[in-house]
Amino acid sequence: MTAPTNPKIKHSNTDVLIIGAGPSGLMAATWLARAGVPFRIIDKRSNEIFSGQADGLQCRSLEVLKSFSGSTFDMTALDSAWKMGNHMIEMCFWSPDENGQLVRSGRIPDTIPGISRFQQVVIHQGYIEKWFEESIKHFSGNEVHVERPYLPLNISIDETAAEDQDAYAVEVLVKDLSKDNLSQPEQFSAKVANGLYRQFEGDQEKFYANLSADLENDPNANTEDYEVIHCKYVLGSDGAHSWVRKQLGIDMDGETTDFVWGVLDMVPITDFPDIRNRCGIHSKDSGSVMVIPRENDLVRFYIQLKEVDRDPATKTDKAEYTGNVNDKKASTKGRIDRSKITPELILKNAQEIMKPFKLEMTDLHWFTGYQIGQRVSPRFDKLSRVFISGDACHTHSPKAGQGMNVSMMDTFNLGFKLALVCKGLAKLDILKTYESERLGVARDLIAFDHKLSRMFSGKPMIPNSKTLEEGVDMDEFHKAFLKGNEFASGTIVDYADSILVDKSNTEEPDSDGRAFSYFASKVPVGRRLQTNLILAQADGRPYHIVDRLLSDGRFRVLIFPGDVKAHPENLETLNKFDAYLQAKDHFSKKYTPVNALDNSVIDVITIHATNRHDVEIFDFPEFTRPVDFKGRRDYWRLYSGVGPTYHEGDVDAYEAYGIDKKKGAIIIVRPDGYVSKVTEYNLGGLDEVGNYFERFMIPQEGKVLPKRSIDVDDTDRFTKPLLAV
Structure with missing residues (x-):
């Protein structure tokens, strides 16, 4: 769609426009600020800290946050997260014994010893976003901040200019929502902050449908609220129902299932002995719970919900989604009715699962409900000019602790490539490695989550049971979780041979695929x-x-x-x-x-x-x-x-x-x-x-920077951008 040409509308240029200020977008912004690349980051939310959502930082994510910190400064997120977050030390498993009674069946280290100098920590995503924003301001000399609330309405790519490295080949029409009072996130009629509205496709379209005015034909449109941003590159880090992805015409491949889970962030009143350890709990007949101890007294509970009313309008006789993973039972019952999911319903299910232990709650901070599904986009970009990242290109269940982490690693991969190209140091070719490197990781993530989520949601096999009823073998579940911890840490990502990775001097890969x-x-x-x-x-x-x-x-x-x-x-x-x-x-x-x-x-x-x-x-x-x-x-x-x-x-x-x-x-x-x-x-x-x-760098003999004066005061040189300066 072509952006409006109304002469009254403001026009501006930037090298990179980031749409979406969640962890994935903020990671890209941190890269660009650190490298001294002109960029803007917009978000339709008006509030900077959002309750709930992701809460775990894996080993590799902490290593990456540390990598933005030098000897004379510290990236706010690393120092604060390591100090404030709850350190995950041990994982405990609970399942039925021969008599069907819930007992502890195993313990493993939550993080594989020696895999990193950091272990997984758990901290509210709102803090992480806030710390990212502070670091972006620091690295950019206070020149860049998240612009809220801004909504993208149109995007167009000049395909004839796509190969011109200096061209502003993308135009995005945006609207400033600050006067509309429409940018507050829904809470779906609940008194407690929740994430129910985030889980369902179509909400964004319904919520903002009245904003897509035709500026060419509407003489009453307030052009002061609109802007056309001319960009070299656009990054869509705008969530599972990504507007950017839809504009590119990219569908998600995958599936949804009939497994429904609720989430509670609260302070538990309980006699369960492992409440301050990460736990996987399988009951005999009532479902499963994952326990995630958090900062302060908080604990997050992922709780399997046995029966939840469905929206009749969404019921189907066959799977809604097909893709790399196939589940013939997917979506036969339809989408869950959000209005019927309450903290009381979720707690009641948890109490049944954790019997004979007692569980009550106080200080409820947040809740949500979701259906397990795994989906991945077959493409991550268009013409190496518009990219998508994070939930915009892969979604899955949250229990593996991968959503925020893999999303940040997407843009940690892309950010430096954009910086090198924007600064004219490297050829456009390196941008093609973003999809080739991260799509493989996304597919591995979907396969990992598919196996783990089904084992977690399945009914456990009772030891020495004489019945022929099938169930999840708890020994296999323990092994899968232990093996999954290596993947979940983010430390074993292996990028294939490419223009940026040269494995020509390597021997045959070992049993783990390492060259x-x-x-x-x-x-x-x-x-x-x-x-x-x-x-x-x-x-x-x-x-x-x-x-x-x-x-x-x-x-x-x-x-x-x-x-x-x-x-x-x-x-x-x-x-x-x-x-x-x-x-x-x-x-x-x-x-x-x-x-x-x-x-x-x-x-x-x-x-x-x-x-x-x-x-x-x-x-x-x-x-x-x-x-x-x-x-x-x-x-x-x-x-x-x-x-x-x-x-x-x-x-x-x-x-x-x-x-x-x-x-x-x-x-x-x-x-x-x-x-x-x-x-x-x-x-x-x-x-x-x-x-x-x-293979990919551009000779710089024709690029001459001003000579430095011996009298210049550059005592702040360690915290300013260091790339090509």
Whole structure:
């Protein structure tokens, strides 16, 4: 649909327009603010903090939040979430014994030990959104904030300009709703905040139908409320009933089921002994409950509802949805009648499931109800100009703790790619990897949730039962949950070979599908670089290596020259690297704008394997300890990966990464922390690094930035954008 040409309507330009200020949209906004890319983010909600919704932060999400924090500043969300959130330590299983009585049948760690330095925490999504917004303001120098309440009405793509990297090829008509008093979220006639209205398609269309005025033909339209935003790119992070997705003509493939669950956020009054542990509870005949202890005294209960009235208008004789997962019984009863779902109904079902334990509630904060379904979009973009993320392209049950986490990881994947393209550093081709990388994750998520949600909703098998009645084998359920924890952590995402991931030097994948290189036999290419301690050569301070790889849009080239004391020839090779990296026709200079800081696009870091007391910083070549335009030395590009610390034990990153201390290695890490390539430590390996960047980076010799004055006050340089500056 073409945007109106009414001359009275305001027009504006921005590189990226984000529609939807939930966690997925806010993650993209954080990336763009950190990288210094012009963008806007709009949301139709007027309220900034919304009760309920998602509440769990998995390991990888916490790692990512940490990656936006540097030594001189801290991203608000990471520090606050880790301190305020309830840490999930243990998962307990309860199921019927031989007599049908509810007993504890097992315990496992909630997070797999050693998989990350963080464990899952649970915290209100409203806090997370608030912290994101504060960080966006911080990174953008207070120039960007979520614009509320704004509603998108039209979107059009100039397909003839789609391949022009500098073109504002997308137009979006938006309306400011602040004068309409129509932007408050529905609560569906309940006195307590709830999410019932969010679960059902069609509400948005009904709610805002009267806003789609024809501005060309309506002489009474108030044009001051409308704006046409000209964008290079649009991101639709606008939820399960995404307006953006519908404008692109993309349907969701999948299914809905007859399993109905209710959710309560409240303070329980109970004699159940594991109420402050995460629990999966299967009763003999009354259904199932998942217990999620939250911050303060709150506990979230996911409660299976045995019988809920259905809306007769939605009853069907066959499944409403077909797709990757097939359930012949889906949707035969119709959609649940929201008006019949009350906190009292949900609690009554929970009380039956948890007998003989007592359960009452006080301080109810939020409730909702939903039908389990799994759906995924077959496409995540159109013409690499308009993208969708999060619930807009995959929906599932909430019990796996994946909704907010996978949604944020979608845009963590996309954000740096948009930044590189908007800044003219990389070709449009890299944007195609968003769908290819994240669609696979979404499909894995749907398969995982399909299995877990059905095992959770199914009737349990009674141990040693003589009846022939089938049920869910609780041992299999425990195993599935344990295996699912690895997936749910977000740490095993593995991106396939692409323009951004080069697995050419890897051996055959192992049983877990991991592709390792001979040169770093414990670093899987395509997965996130797992952290290990390294020691700053200058002062001996231990750093987690990933804390040196901030999410600021830059690539990292990690040079591991081995033990340069035991093998002097390795230091000679490193000295040869100096001339290579200073040459204008090699990657370090070639893809960095003239007069920009030398590591503002590709950051080269050296990590040797010699005890730092046996070498001096000036034994190493200039590129490992460079000076800037004021003569200030950068001491944080040279580290020892092997040796003792005063307070944290011995360090051996070479052993952890499977790198030979004589042969060394070179590792390329993408701006999102995923390993792009591993190659050998020699000039040939450095040429391979150059060939990798040549595939998608744009030479910058024609882009000249103003020269910096030696008198400039740049004491705030650590918190300002660092990409291509």
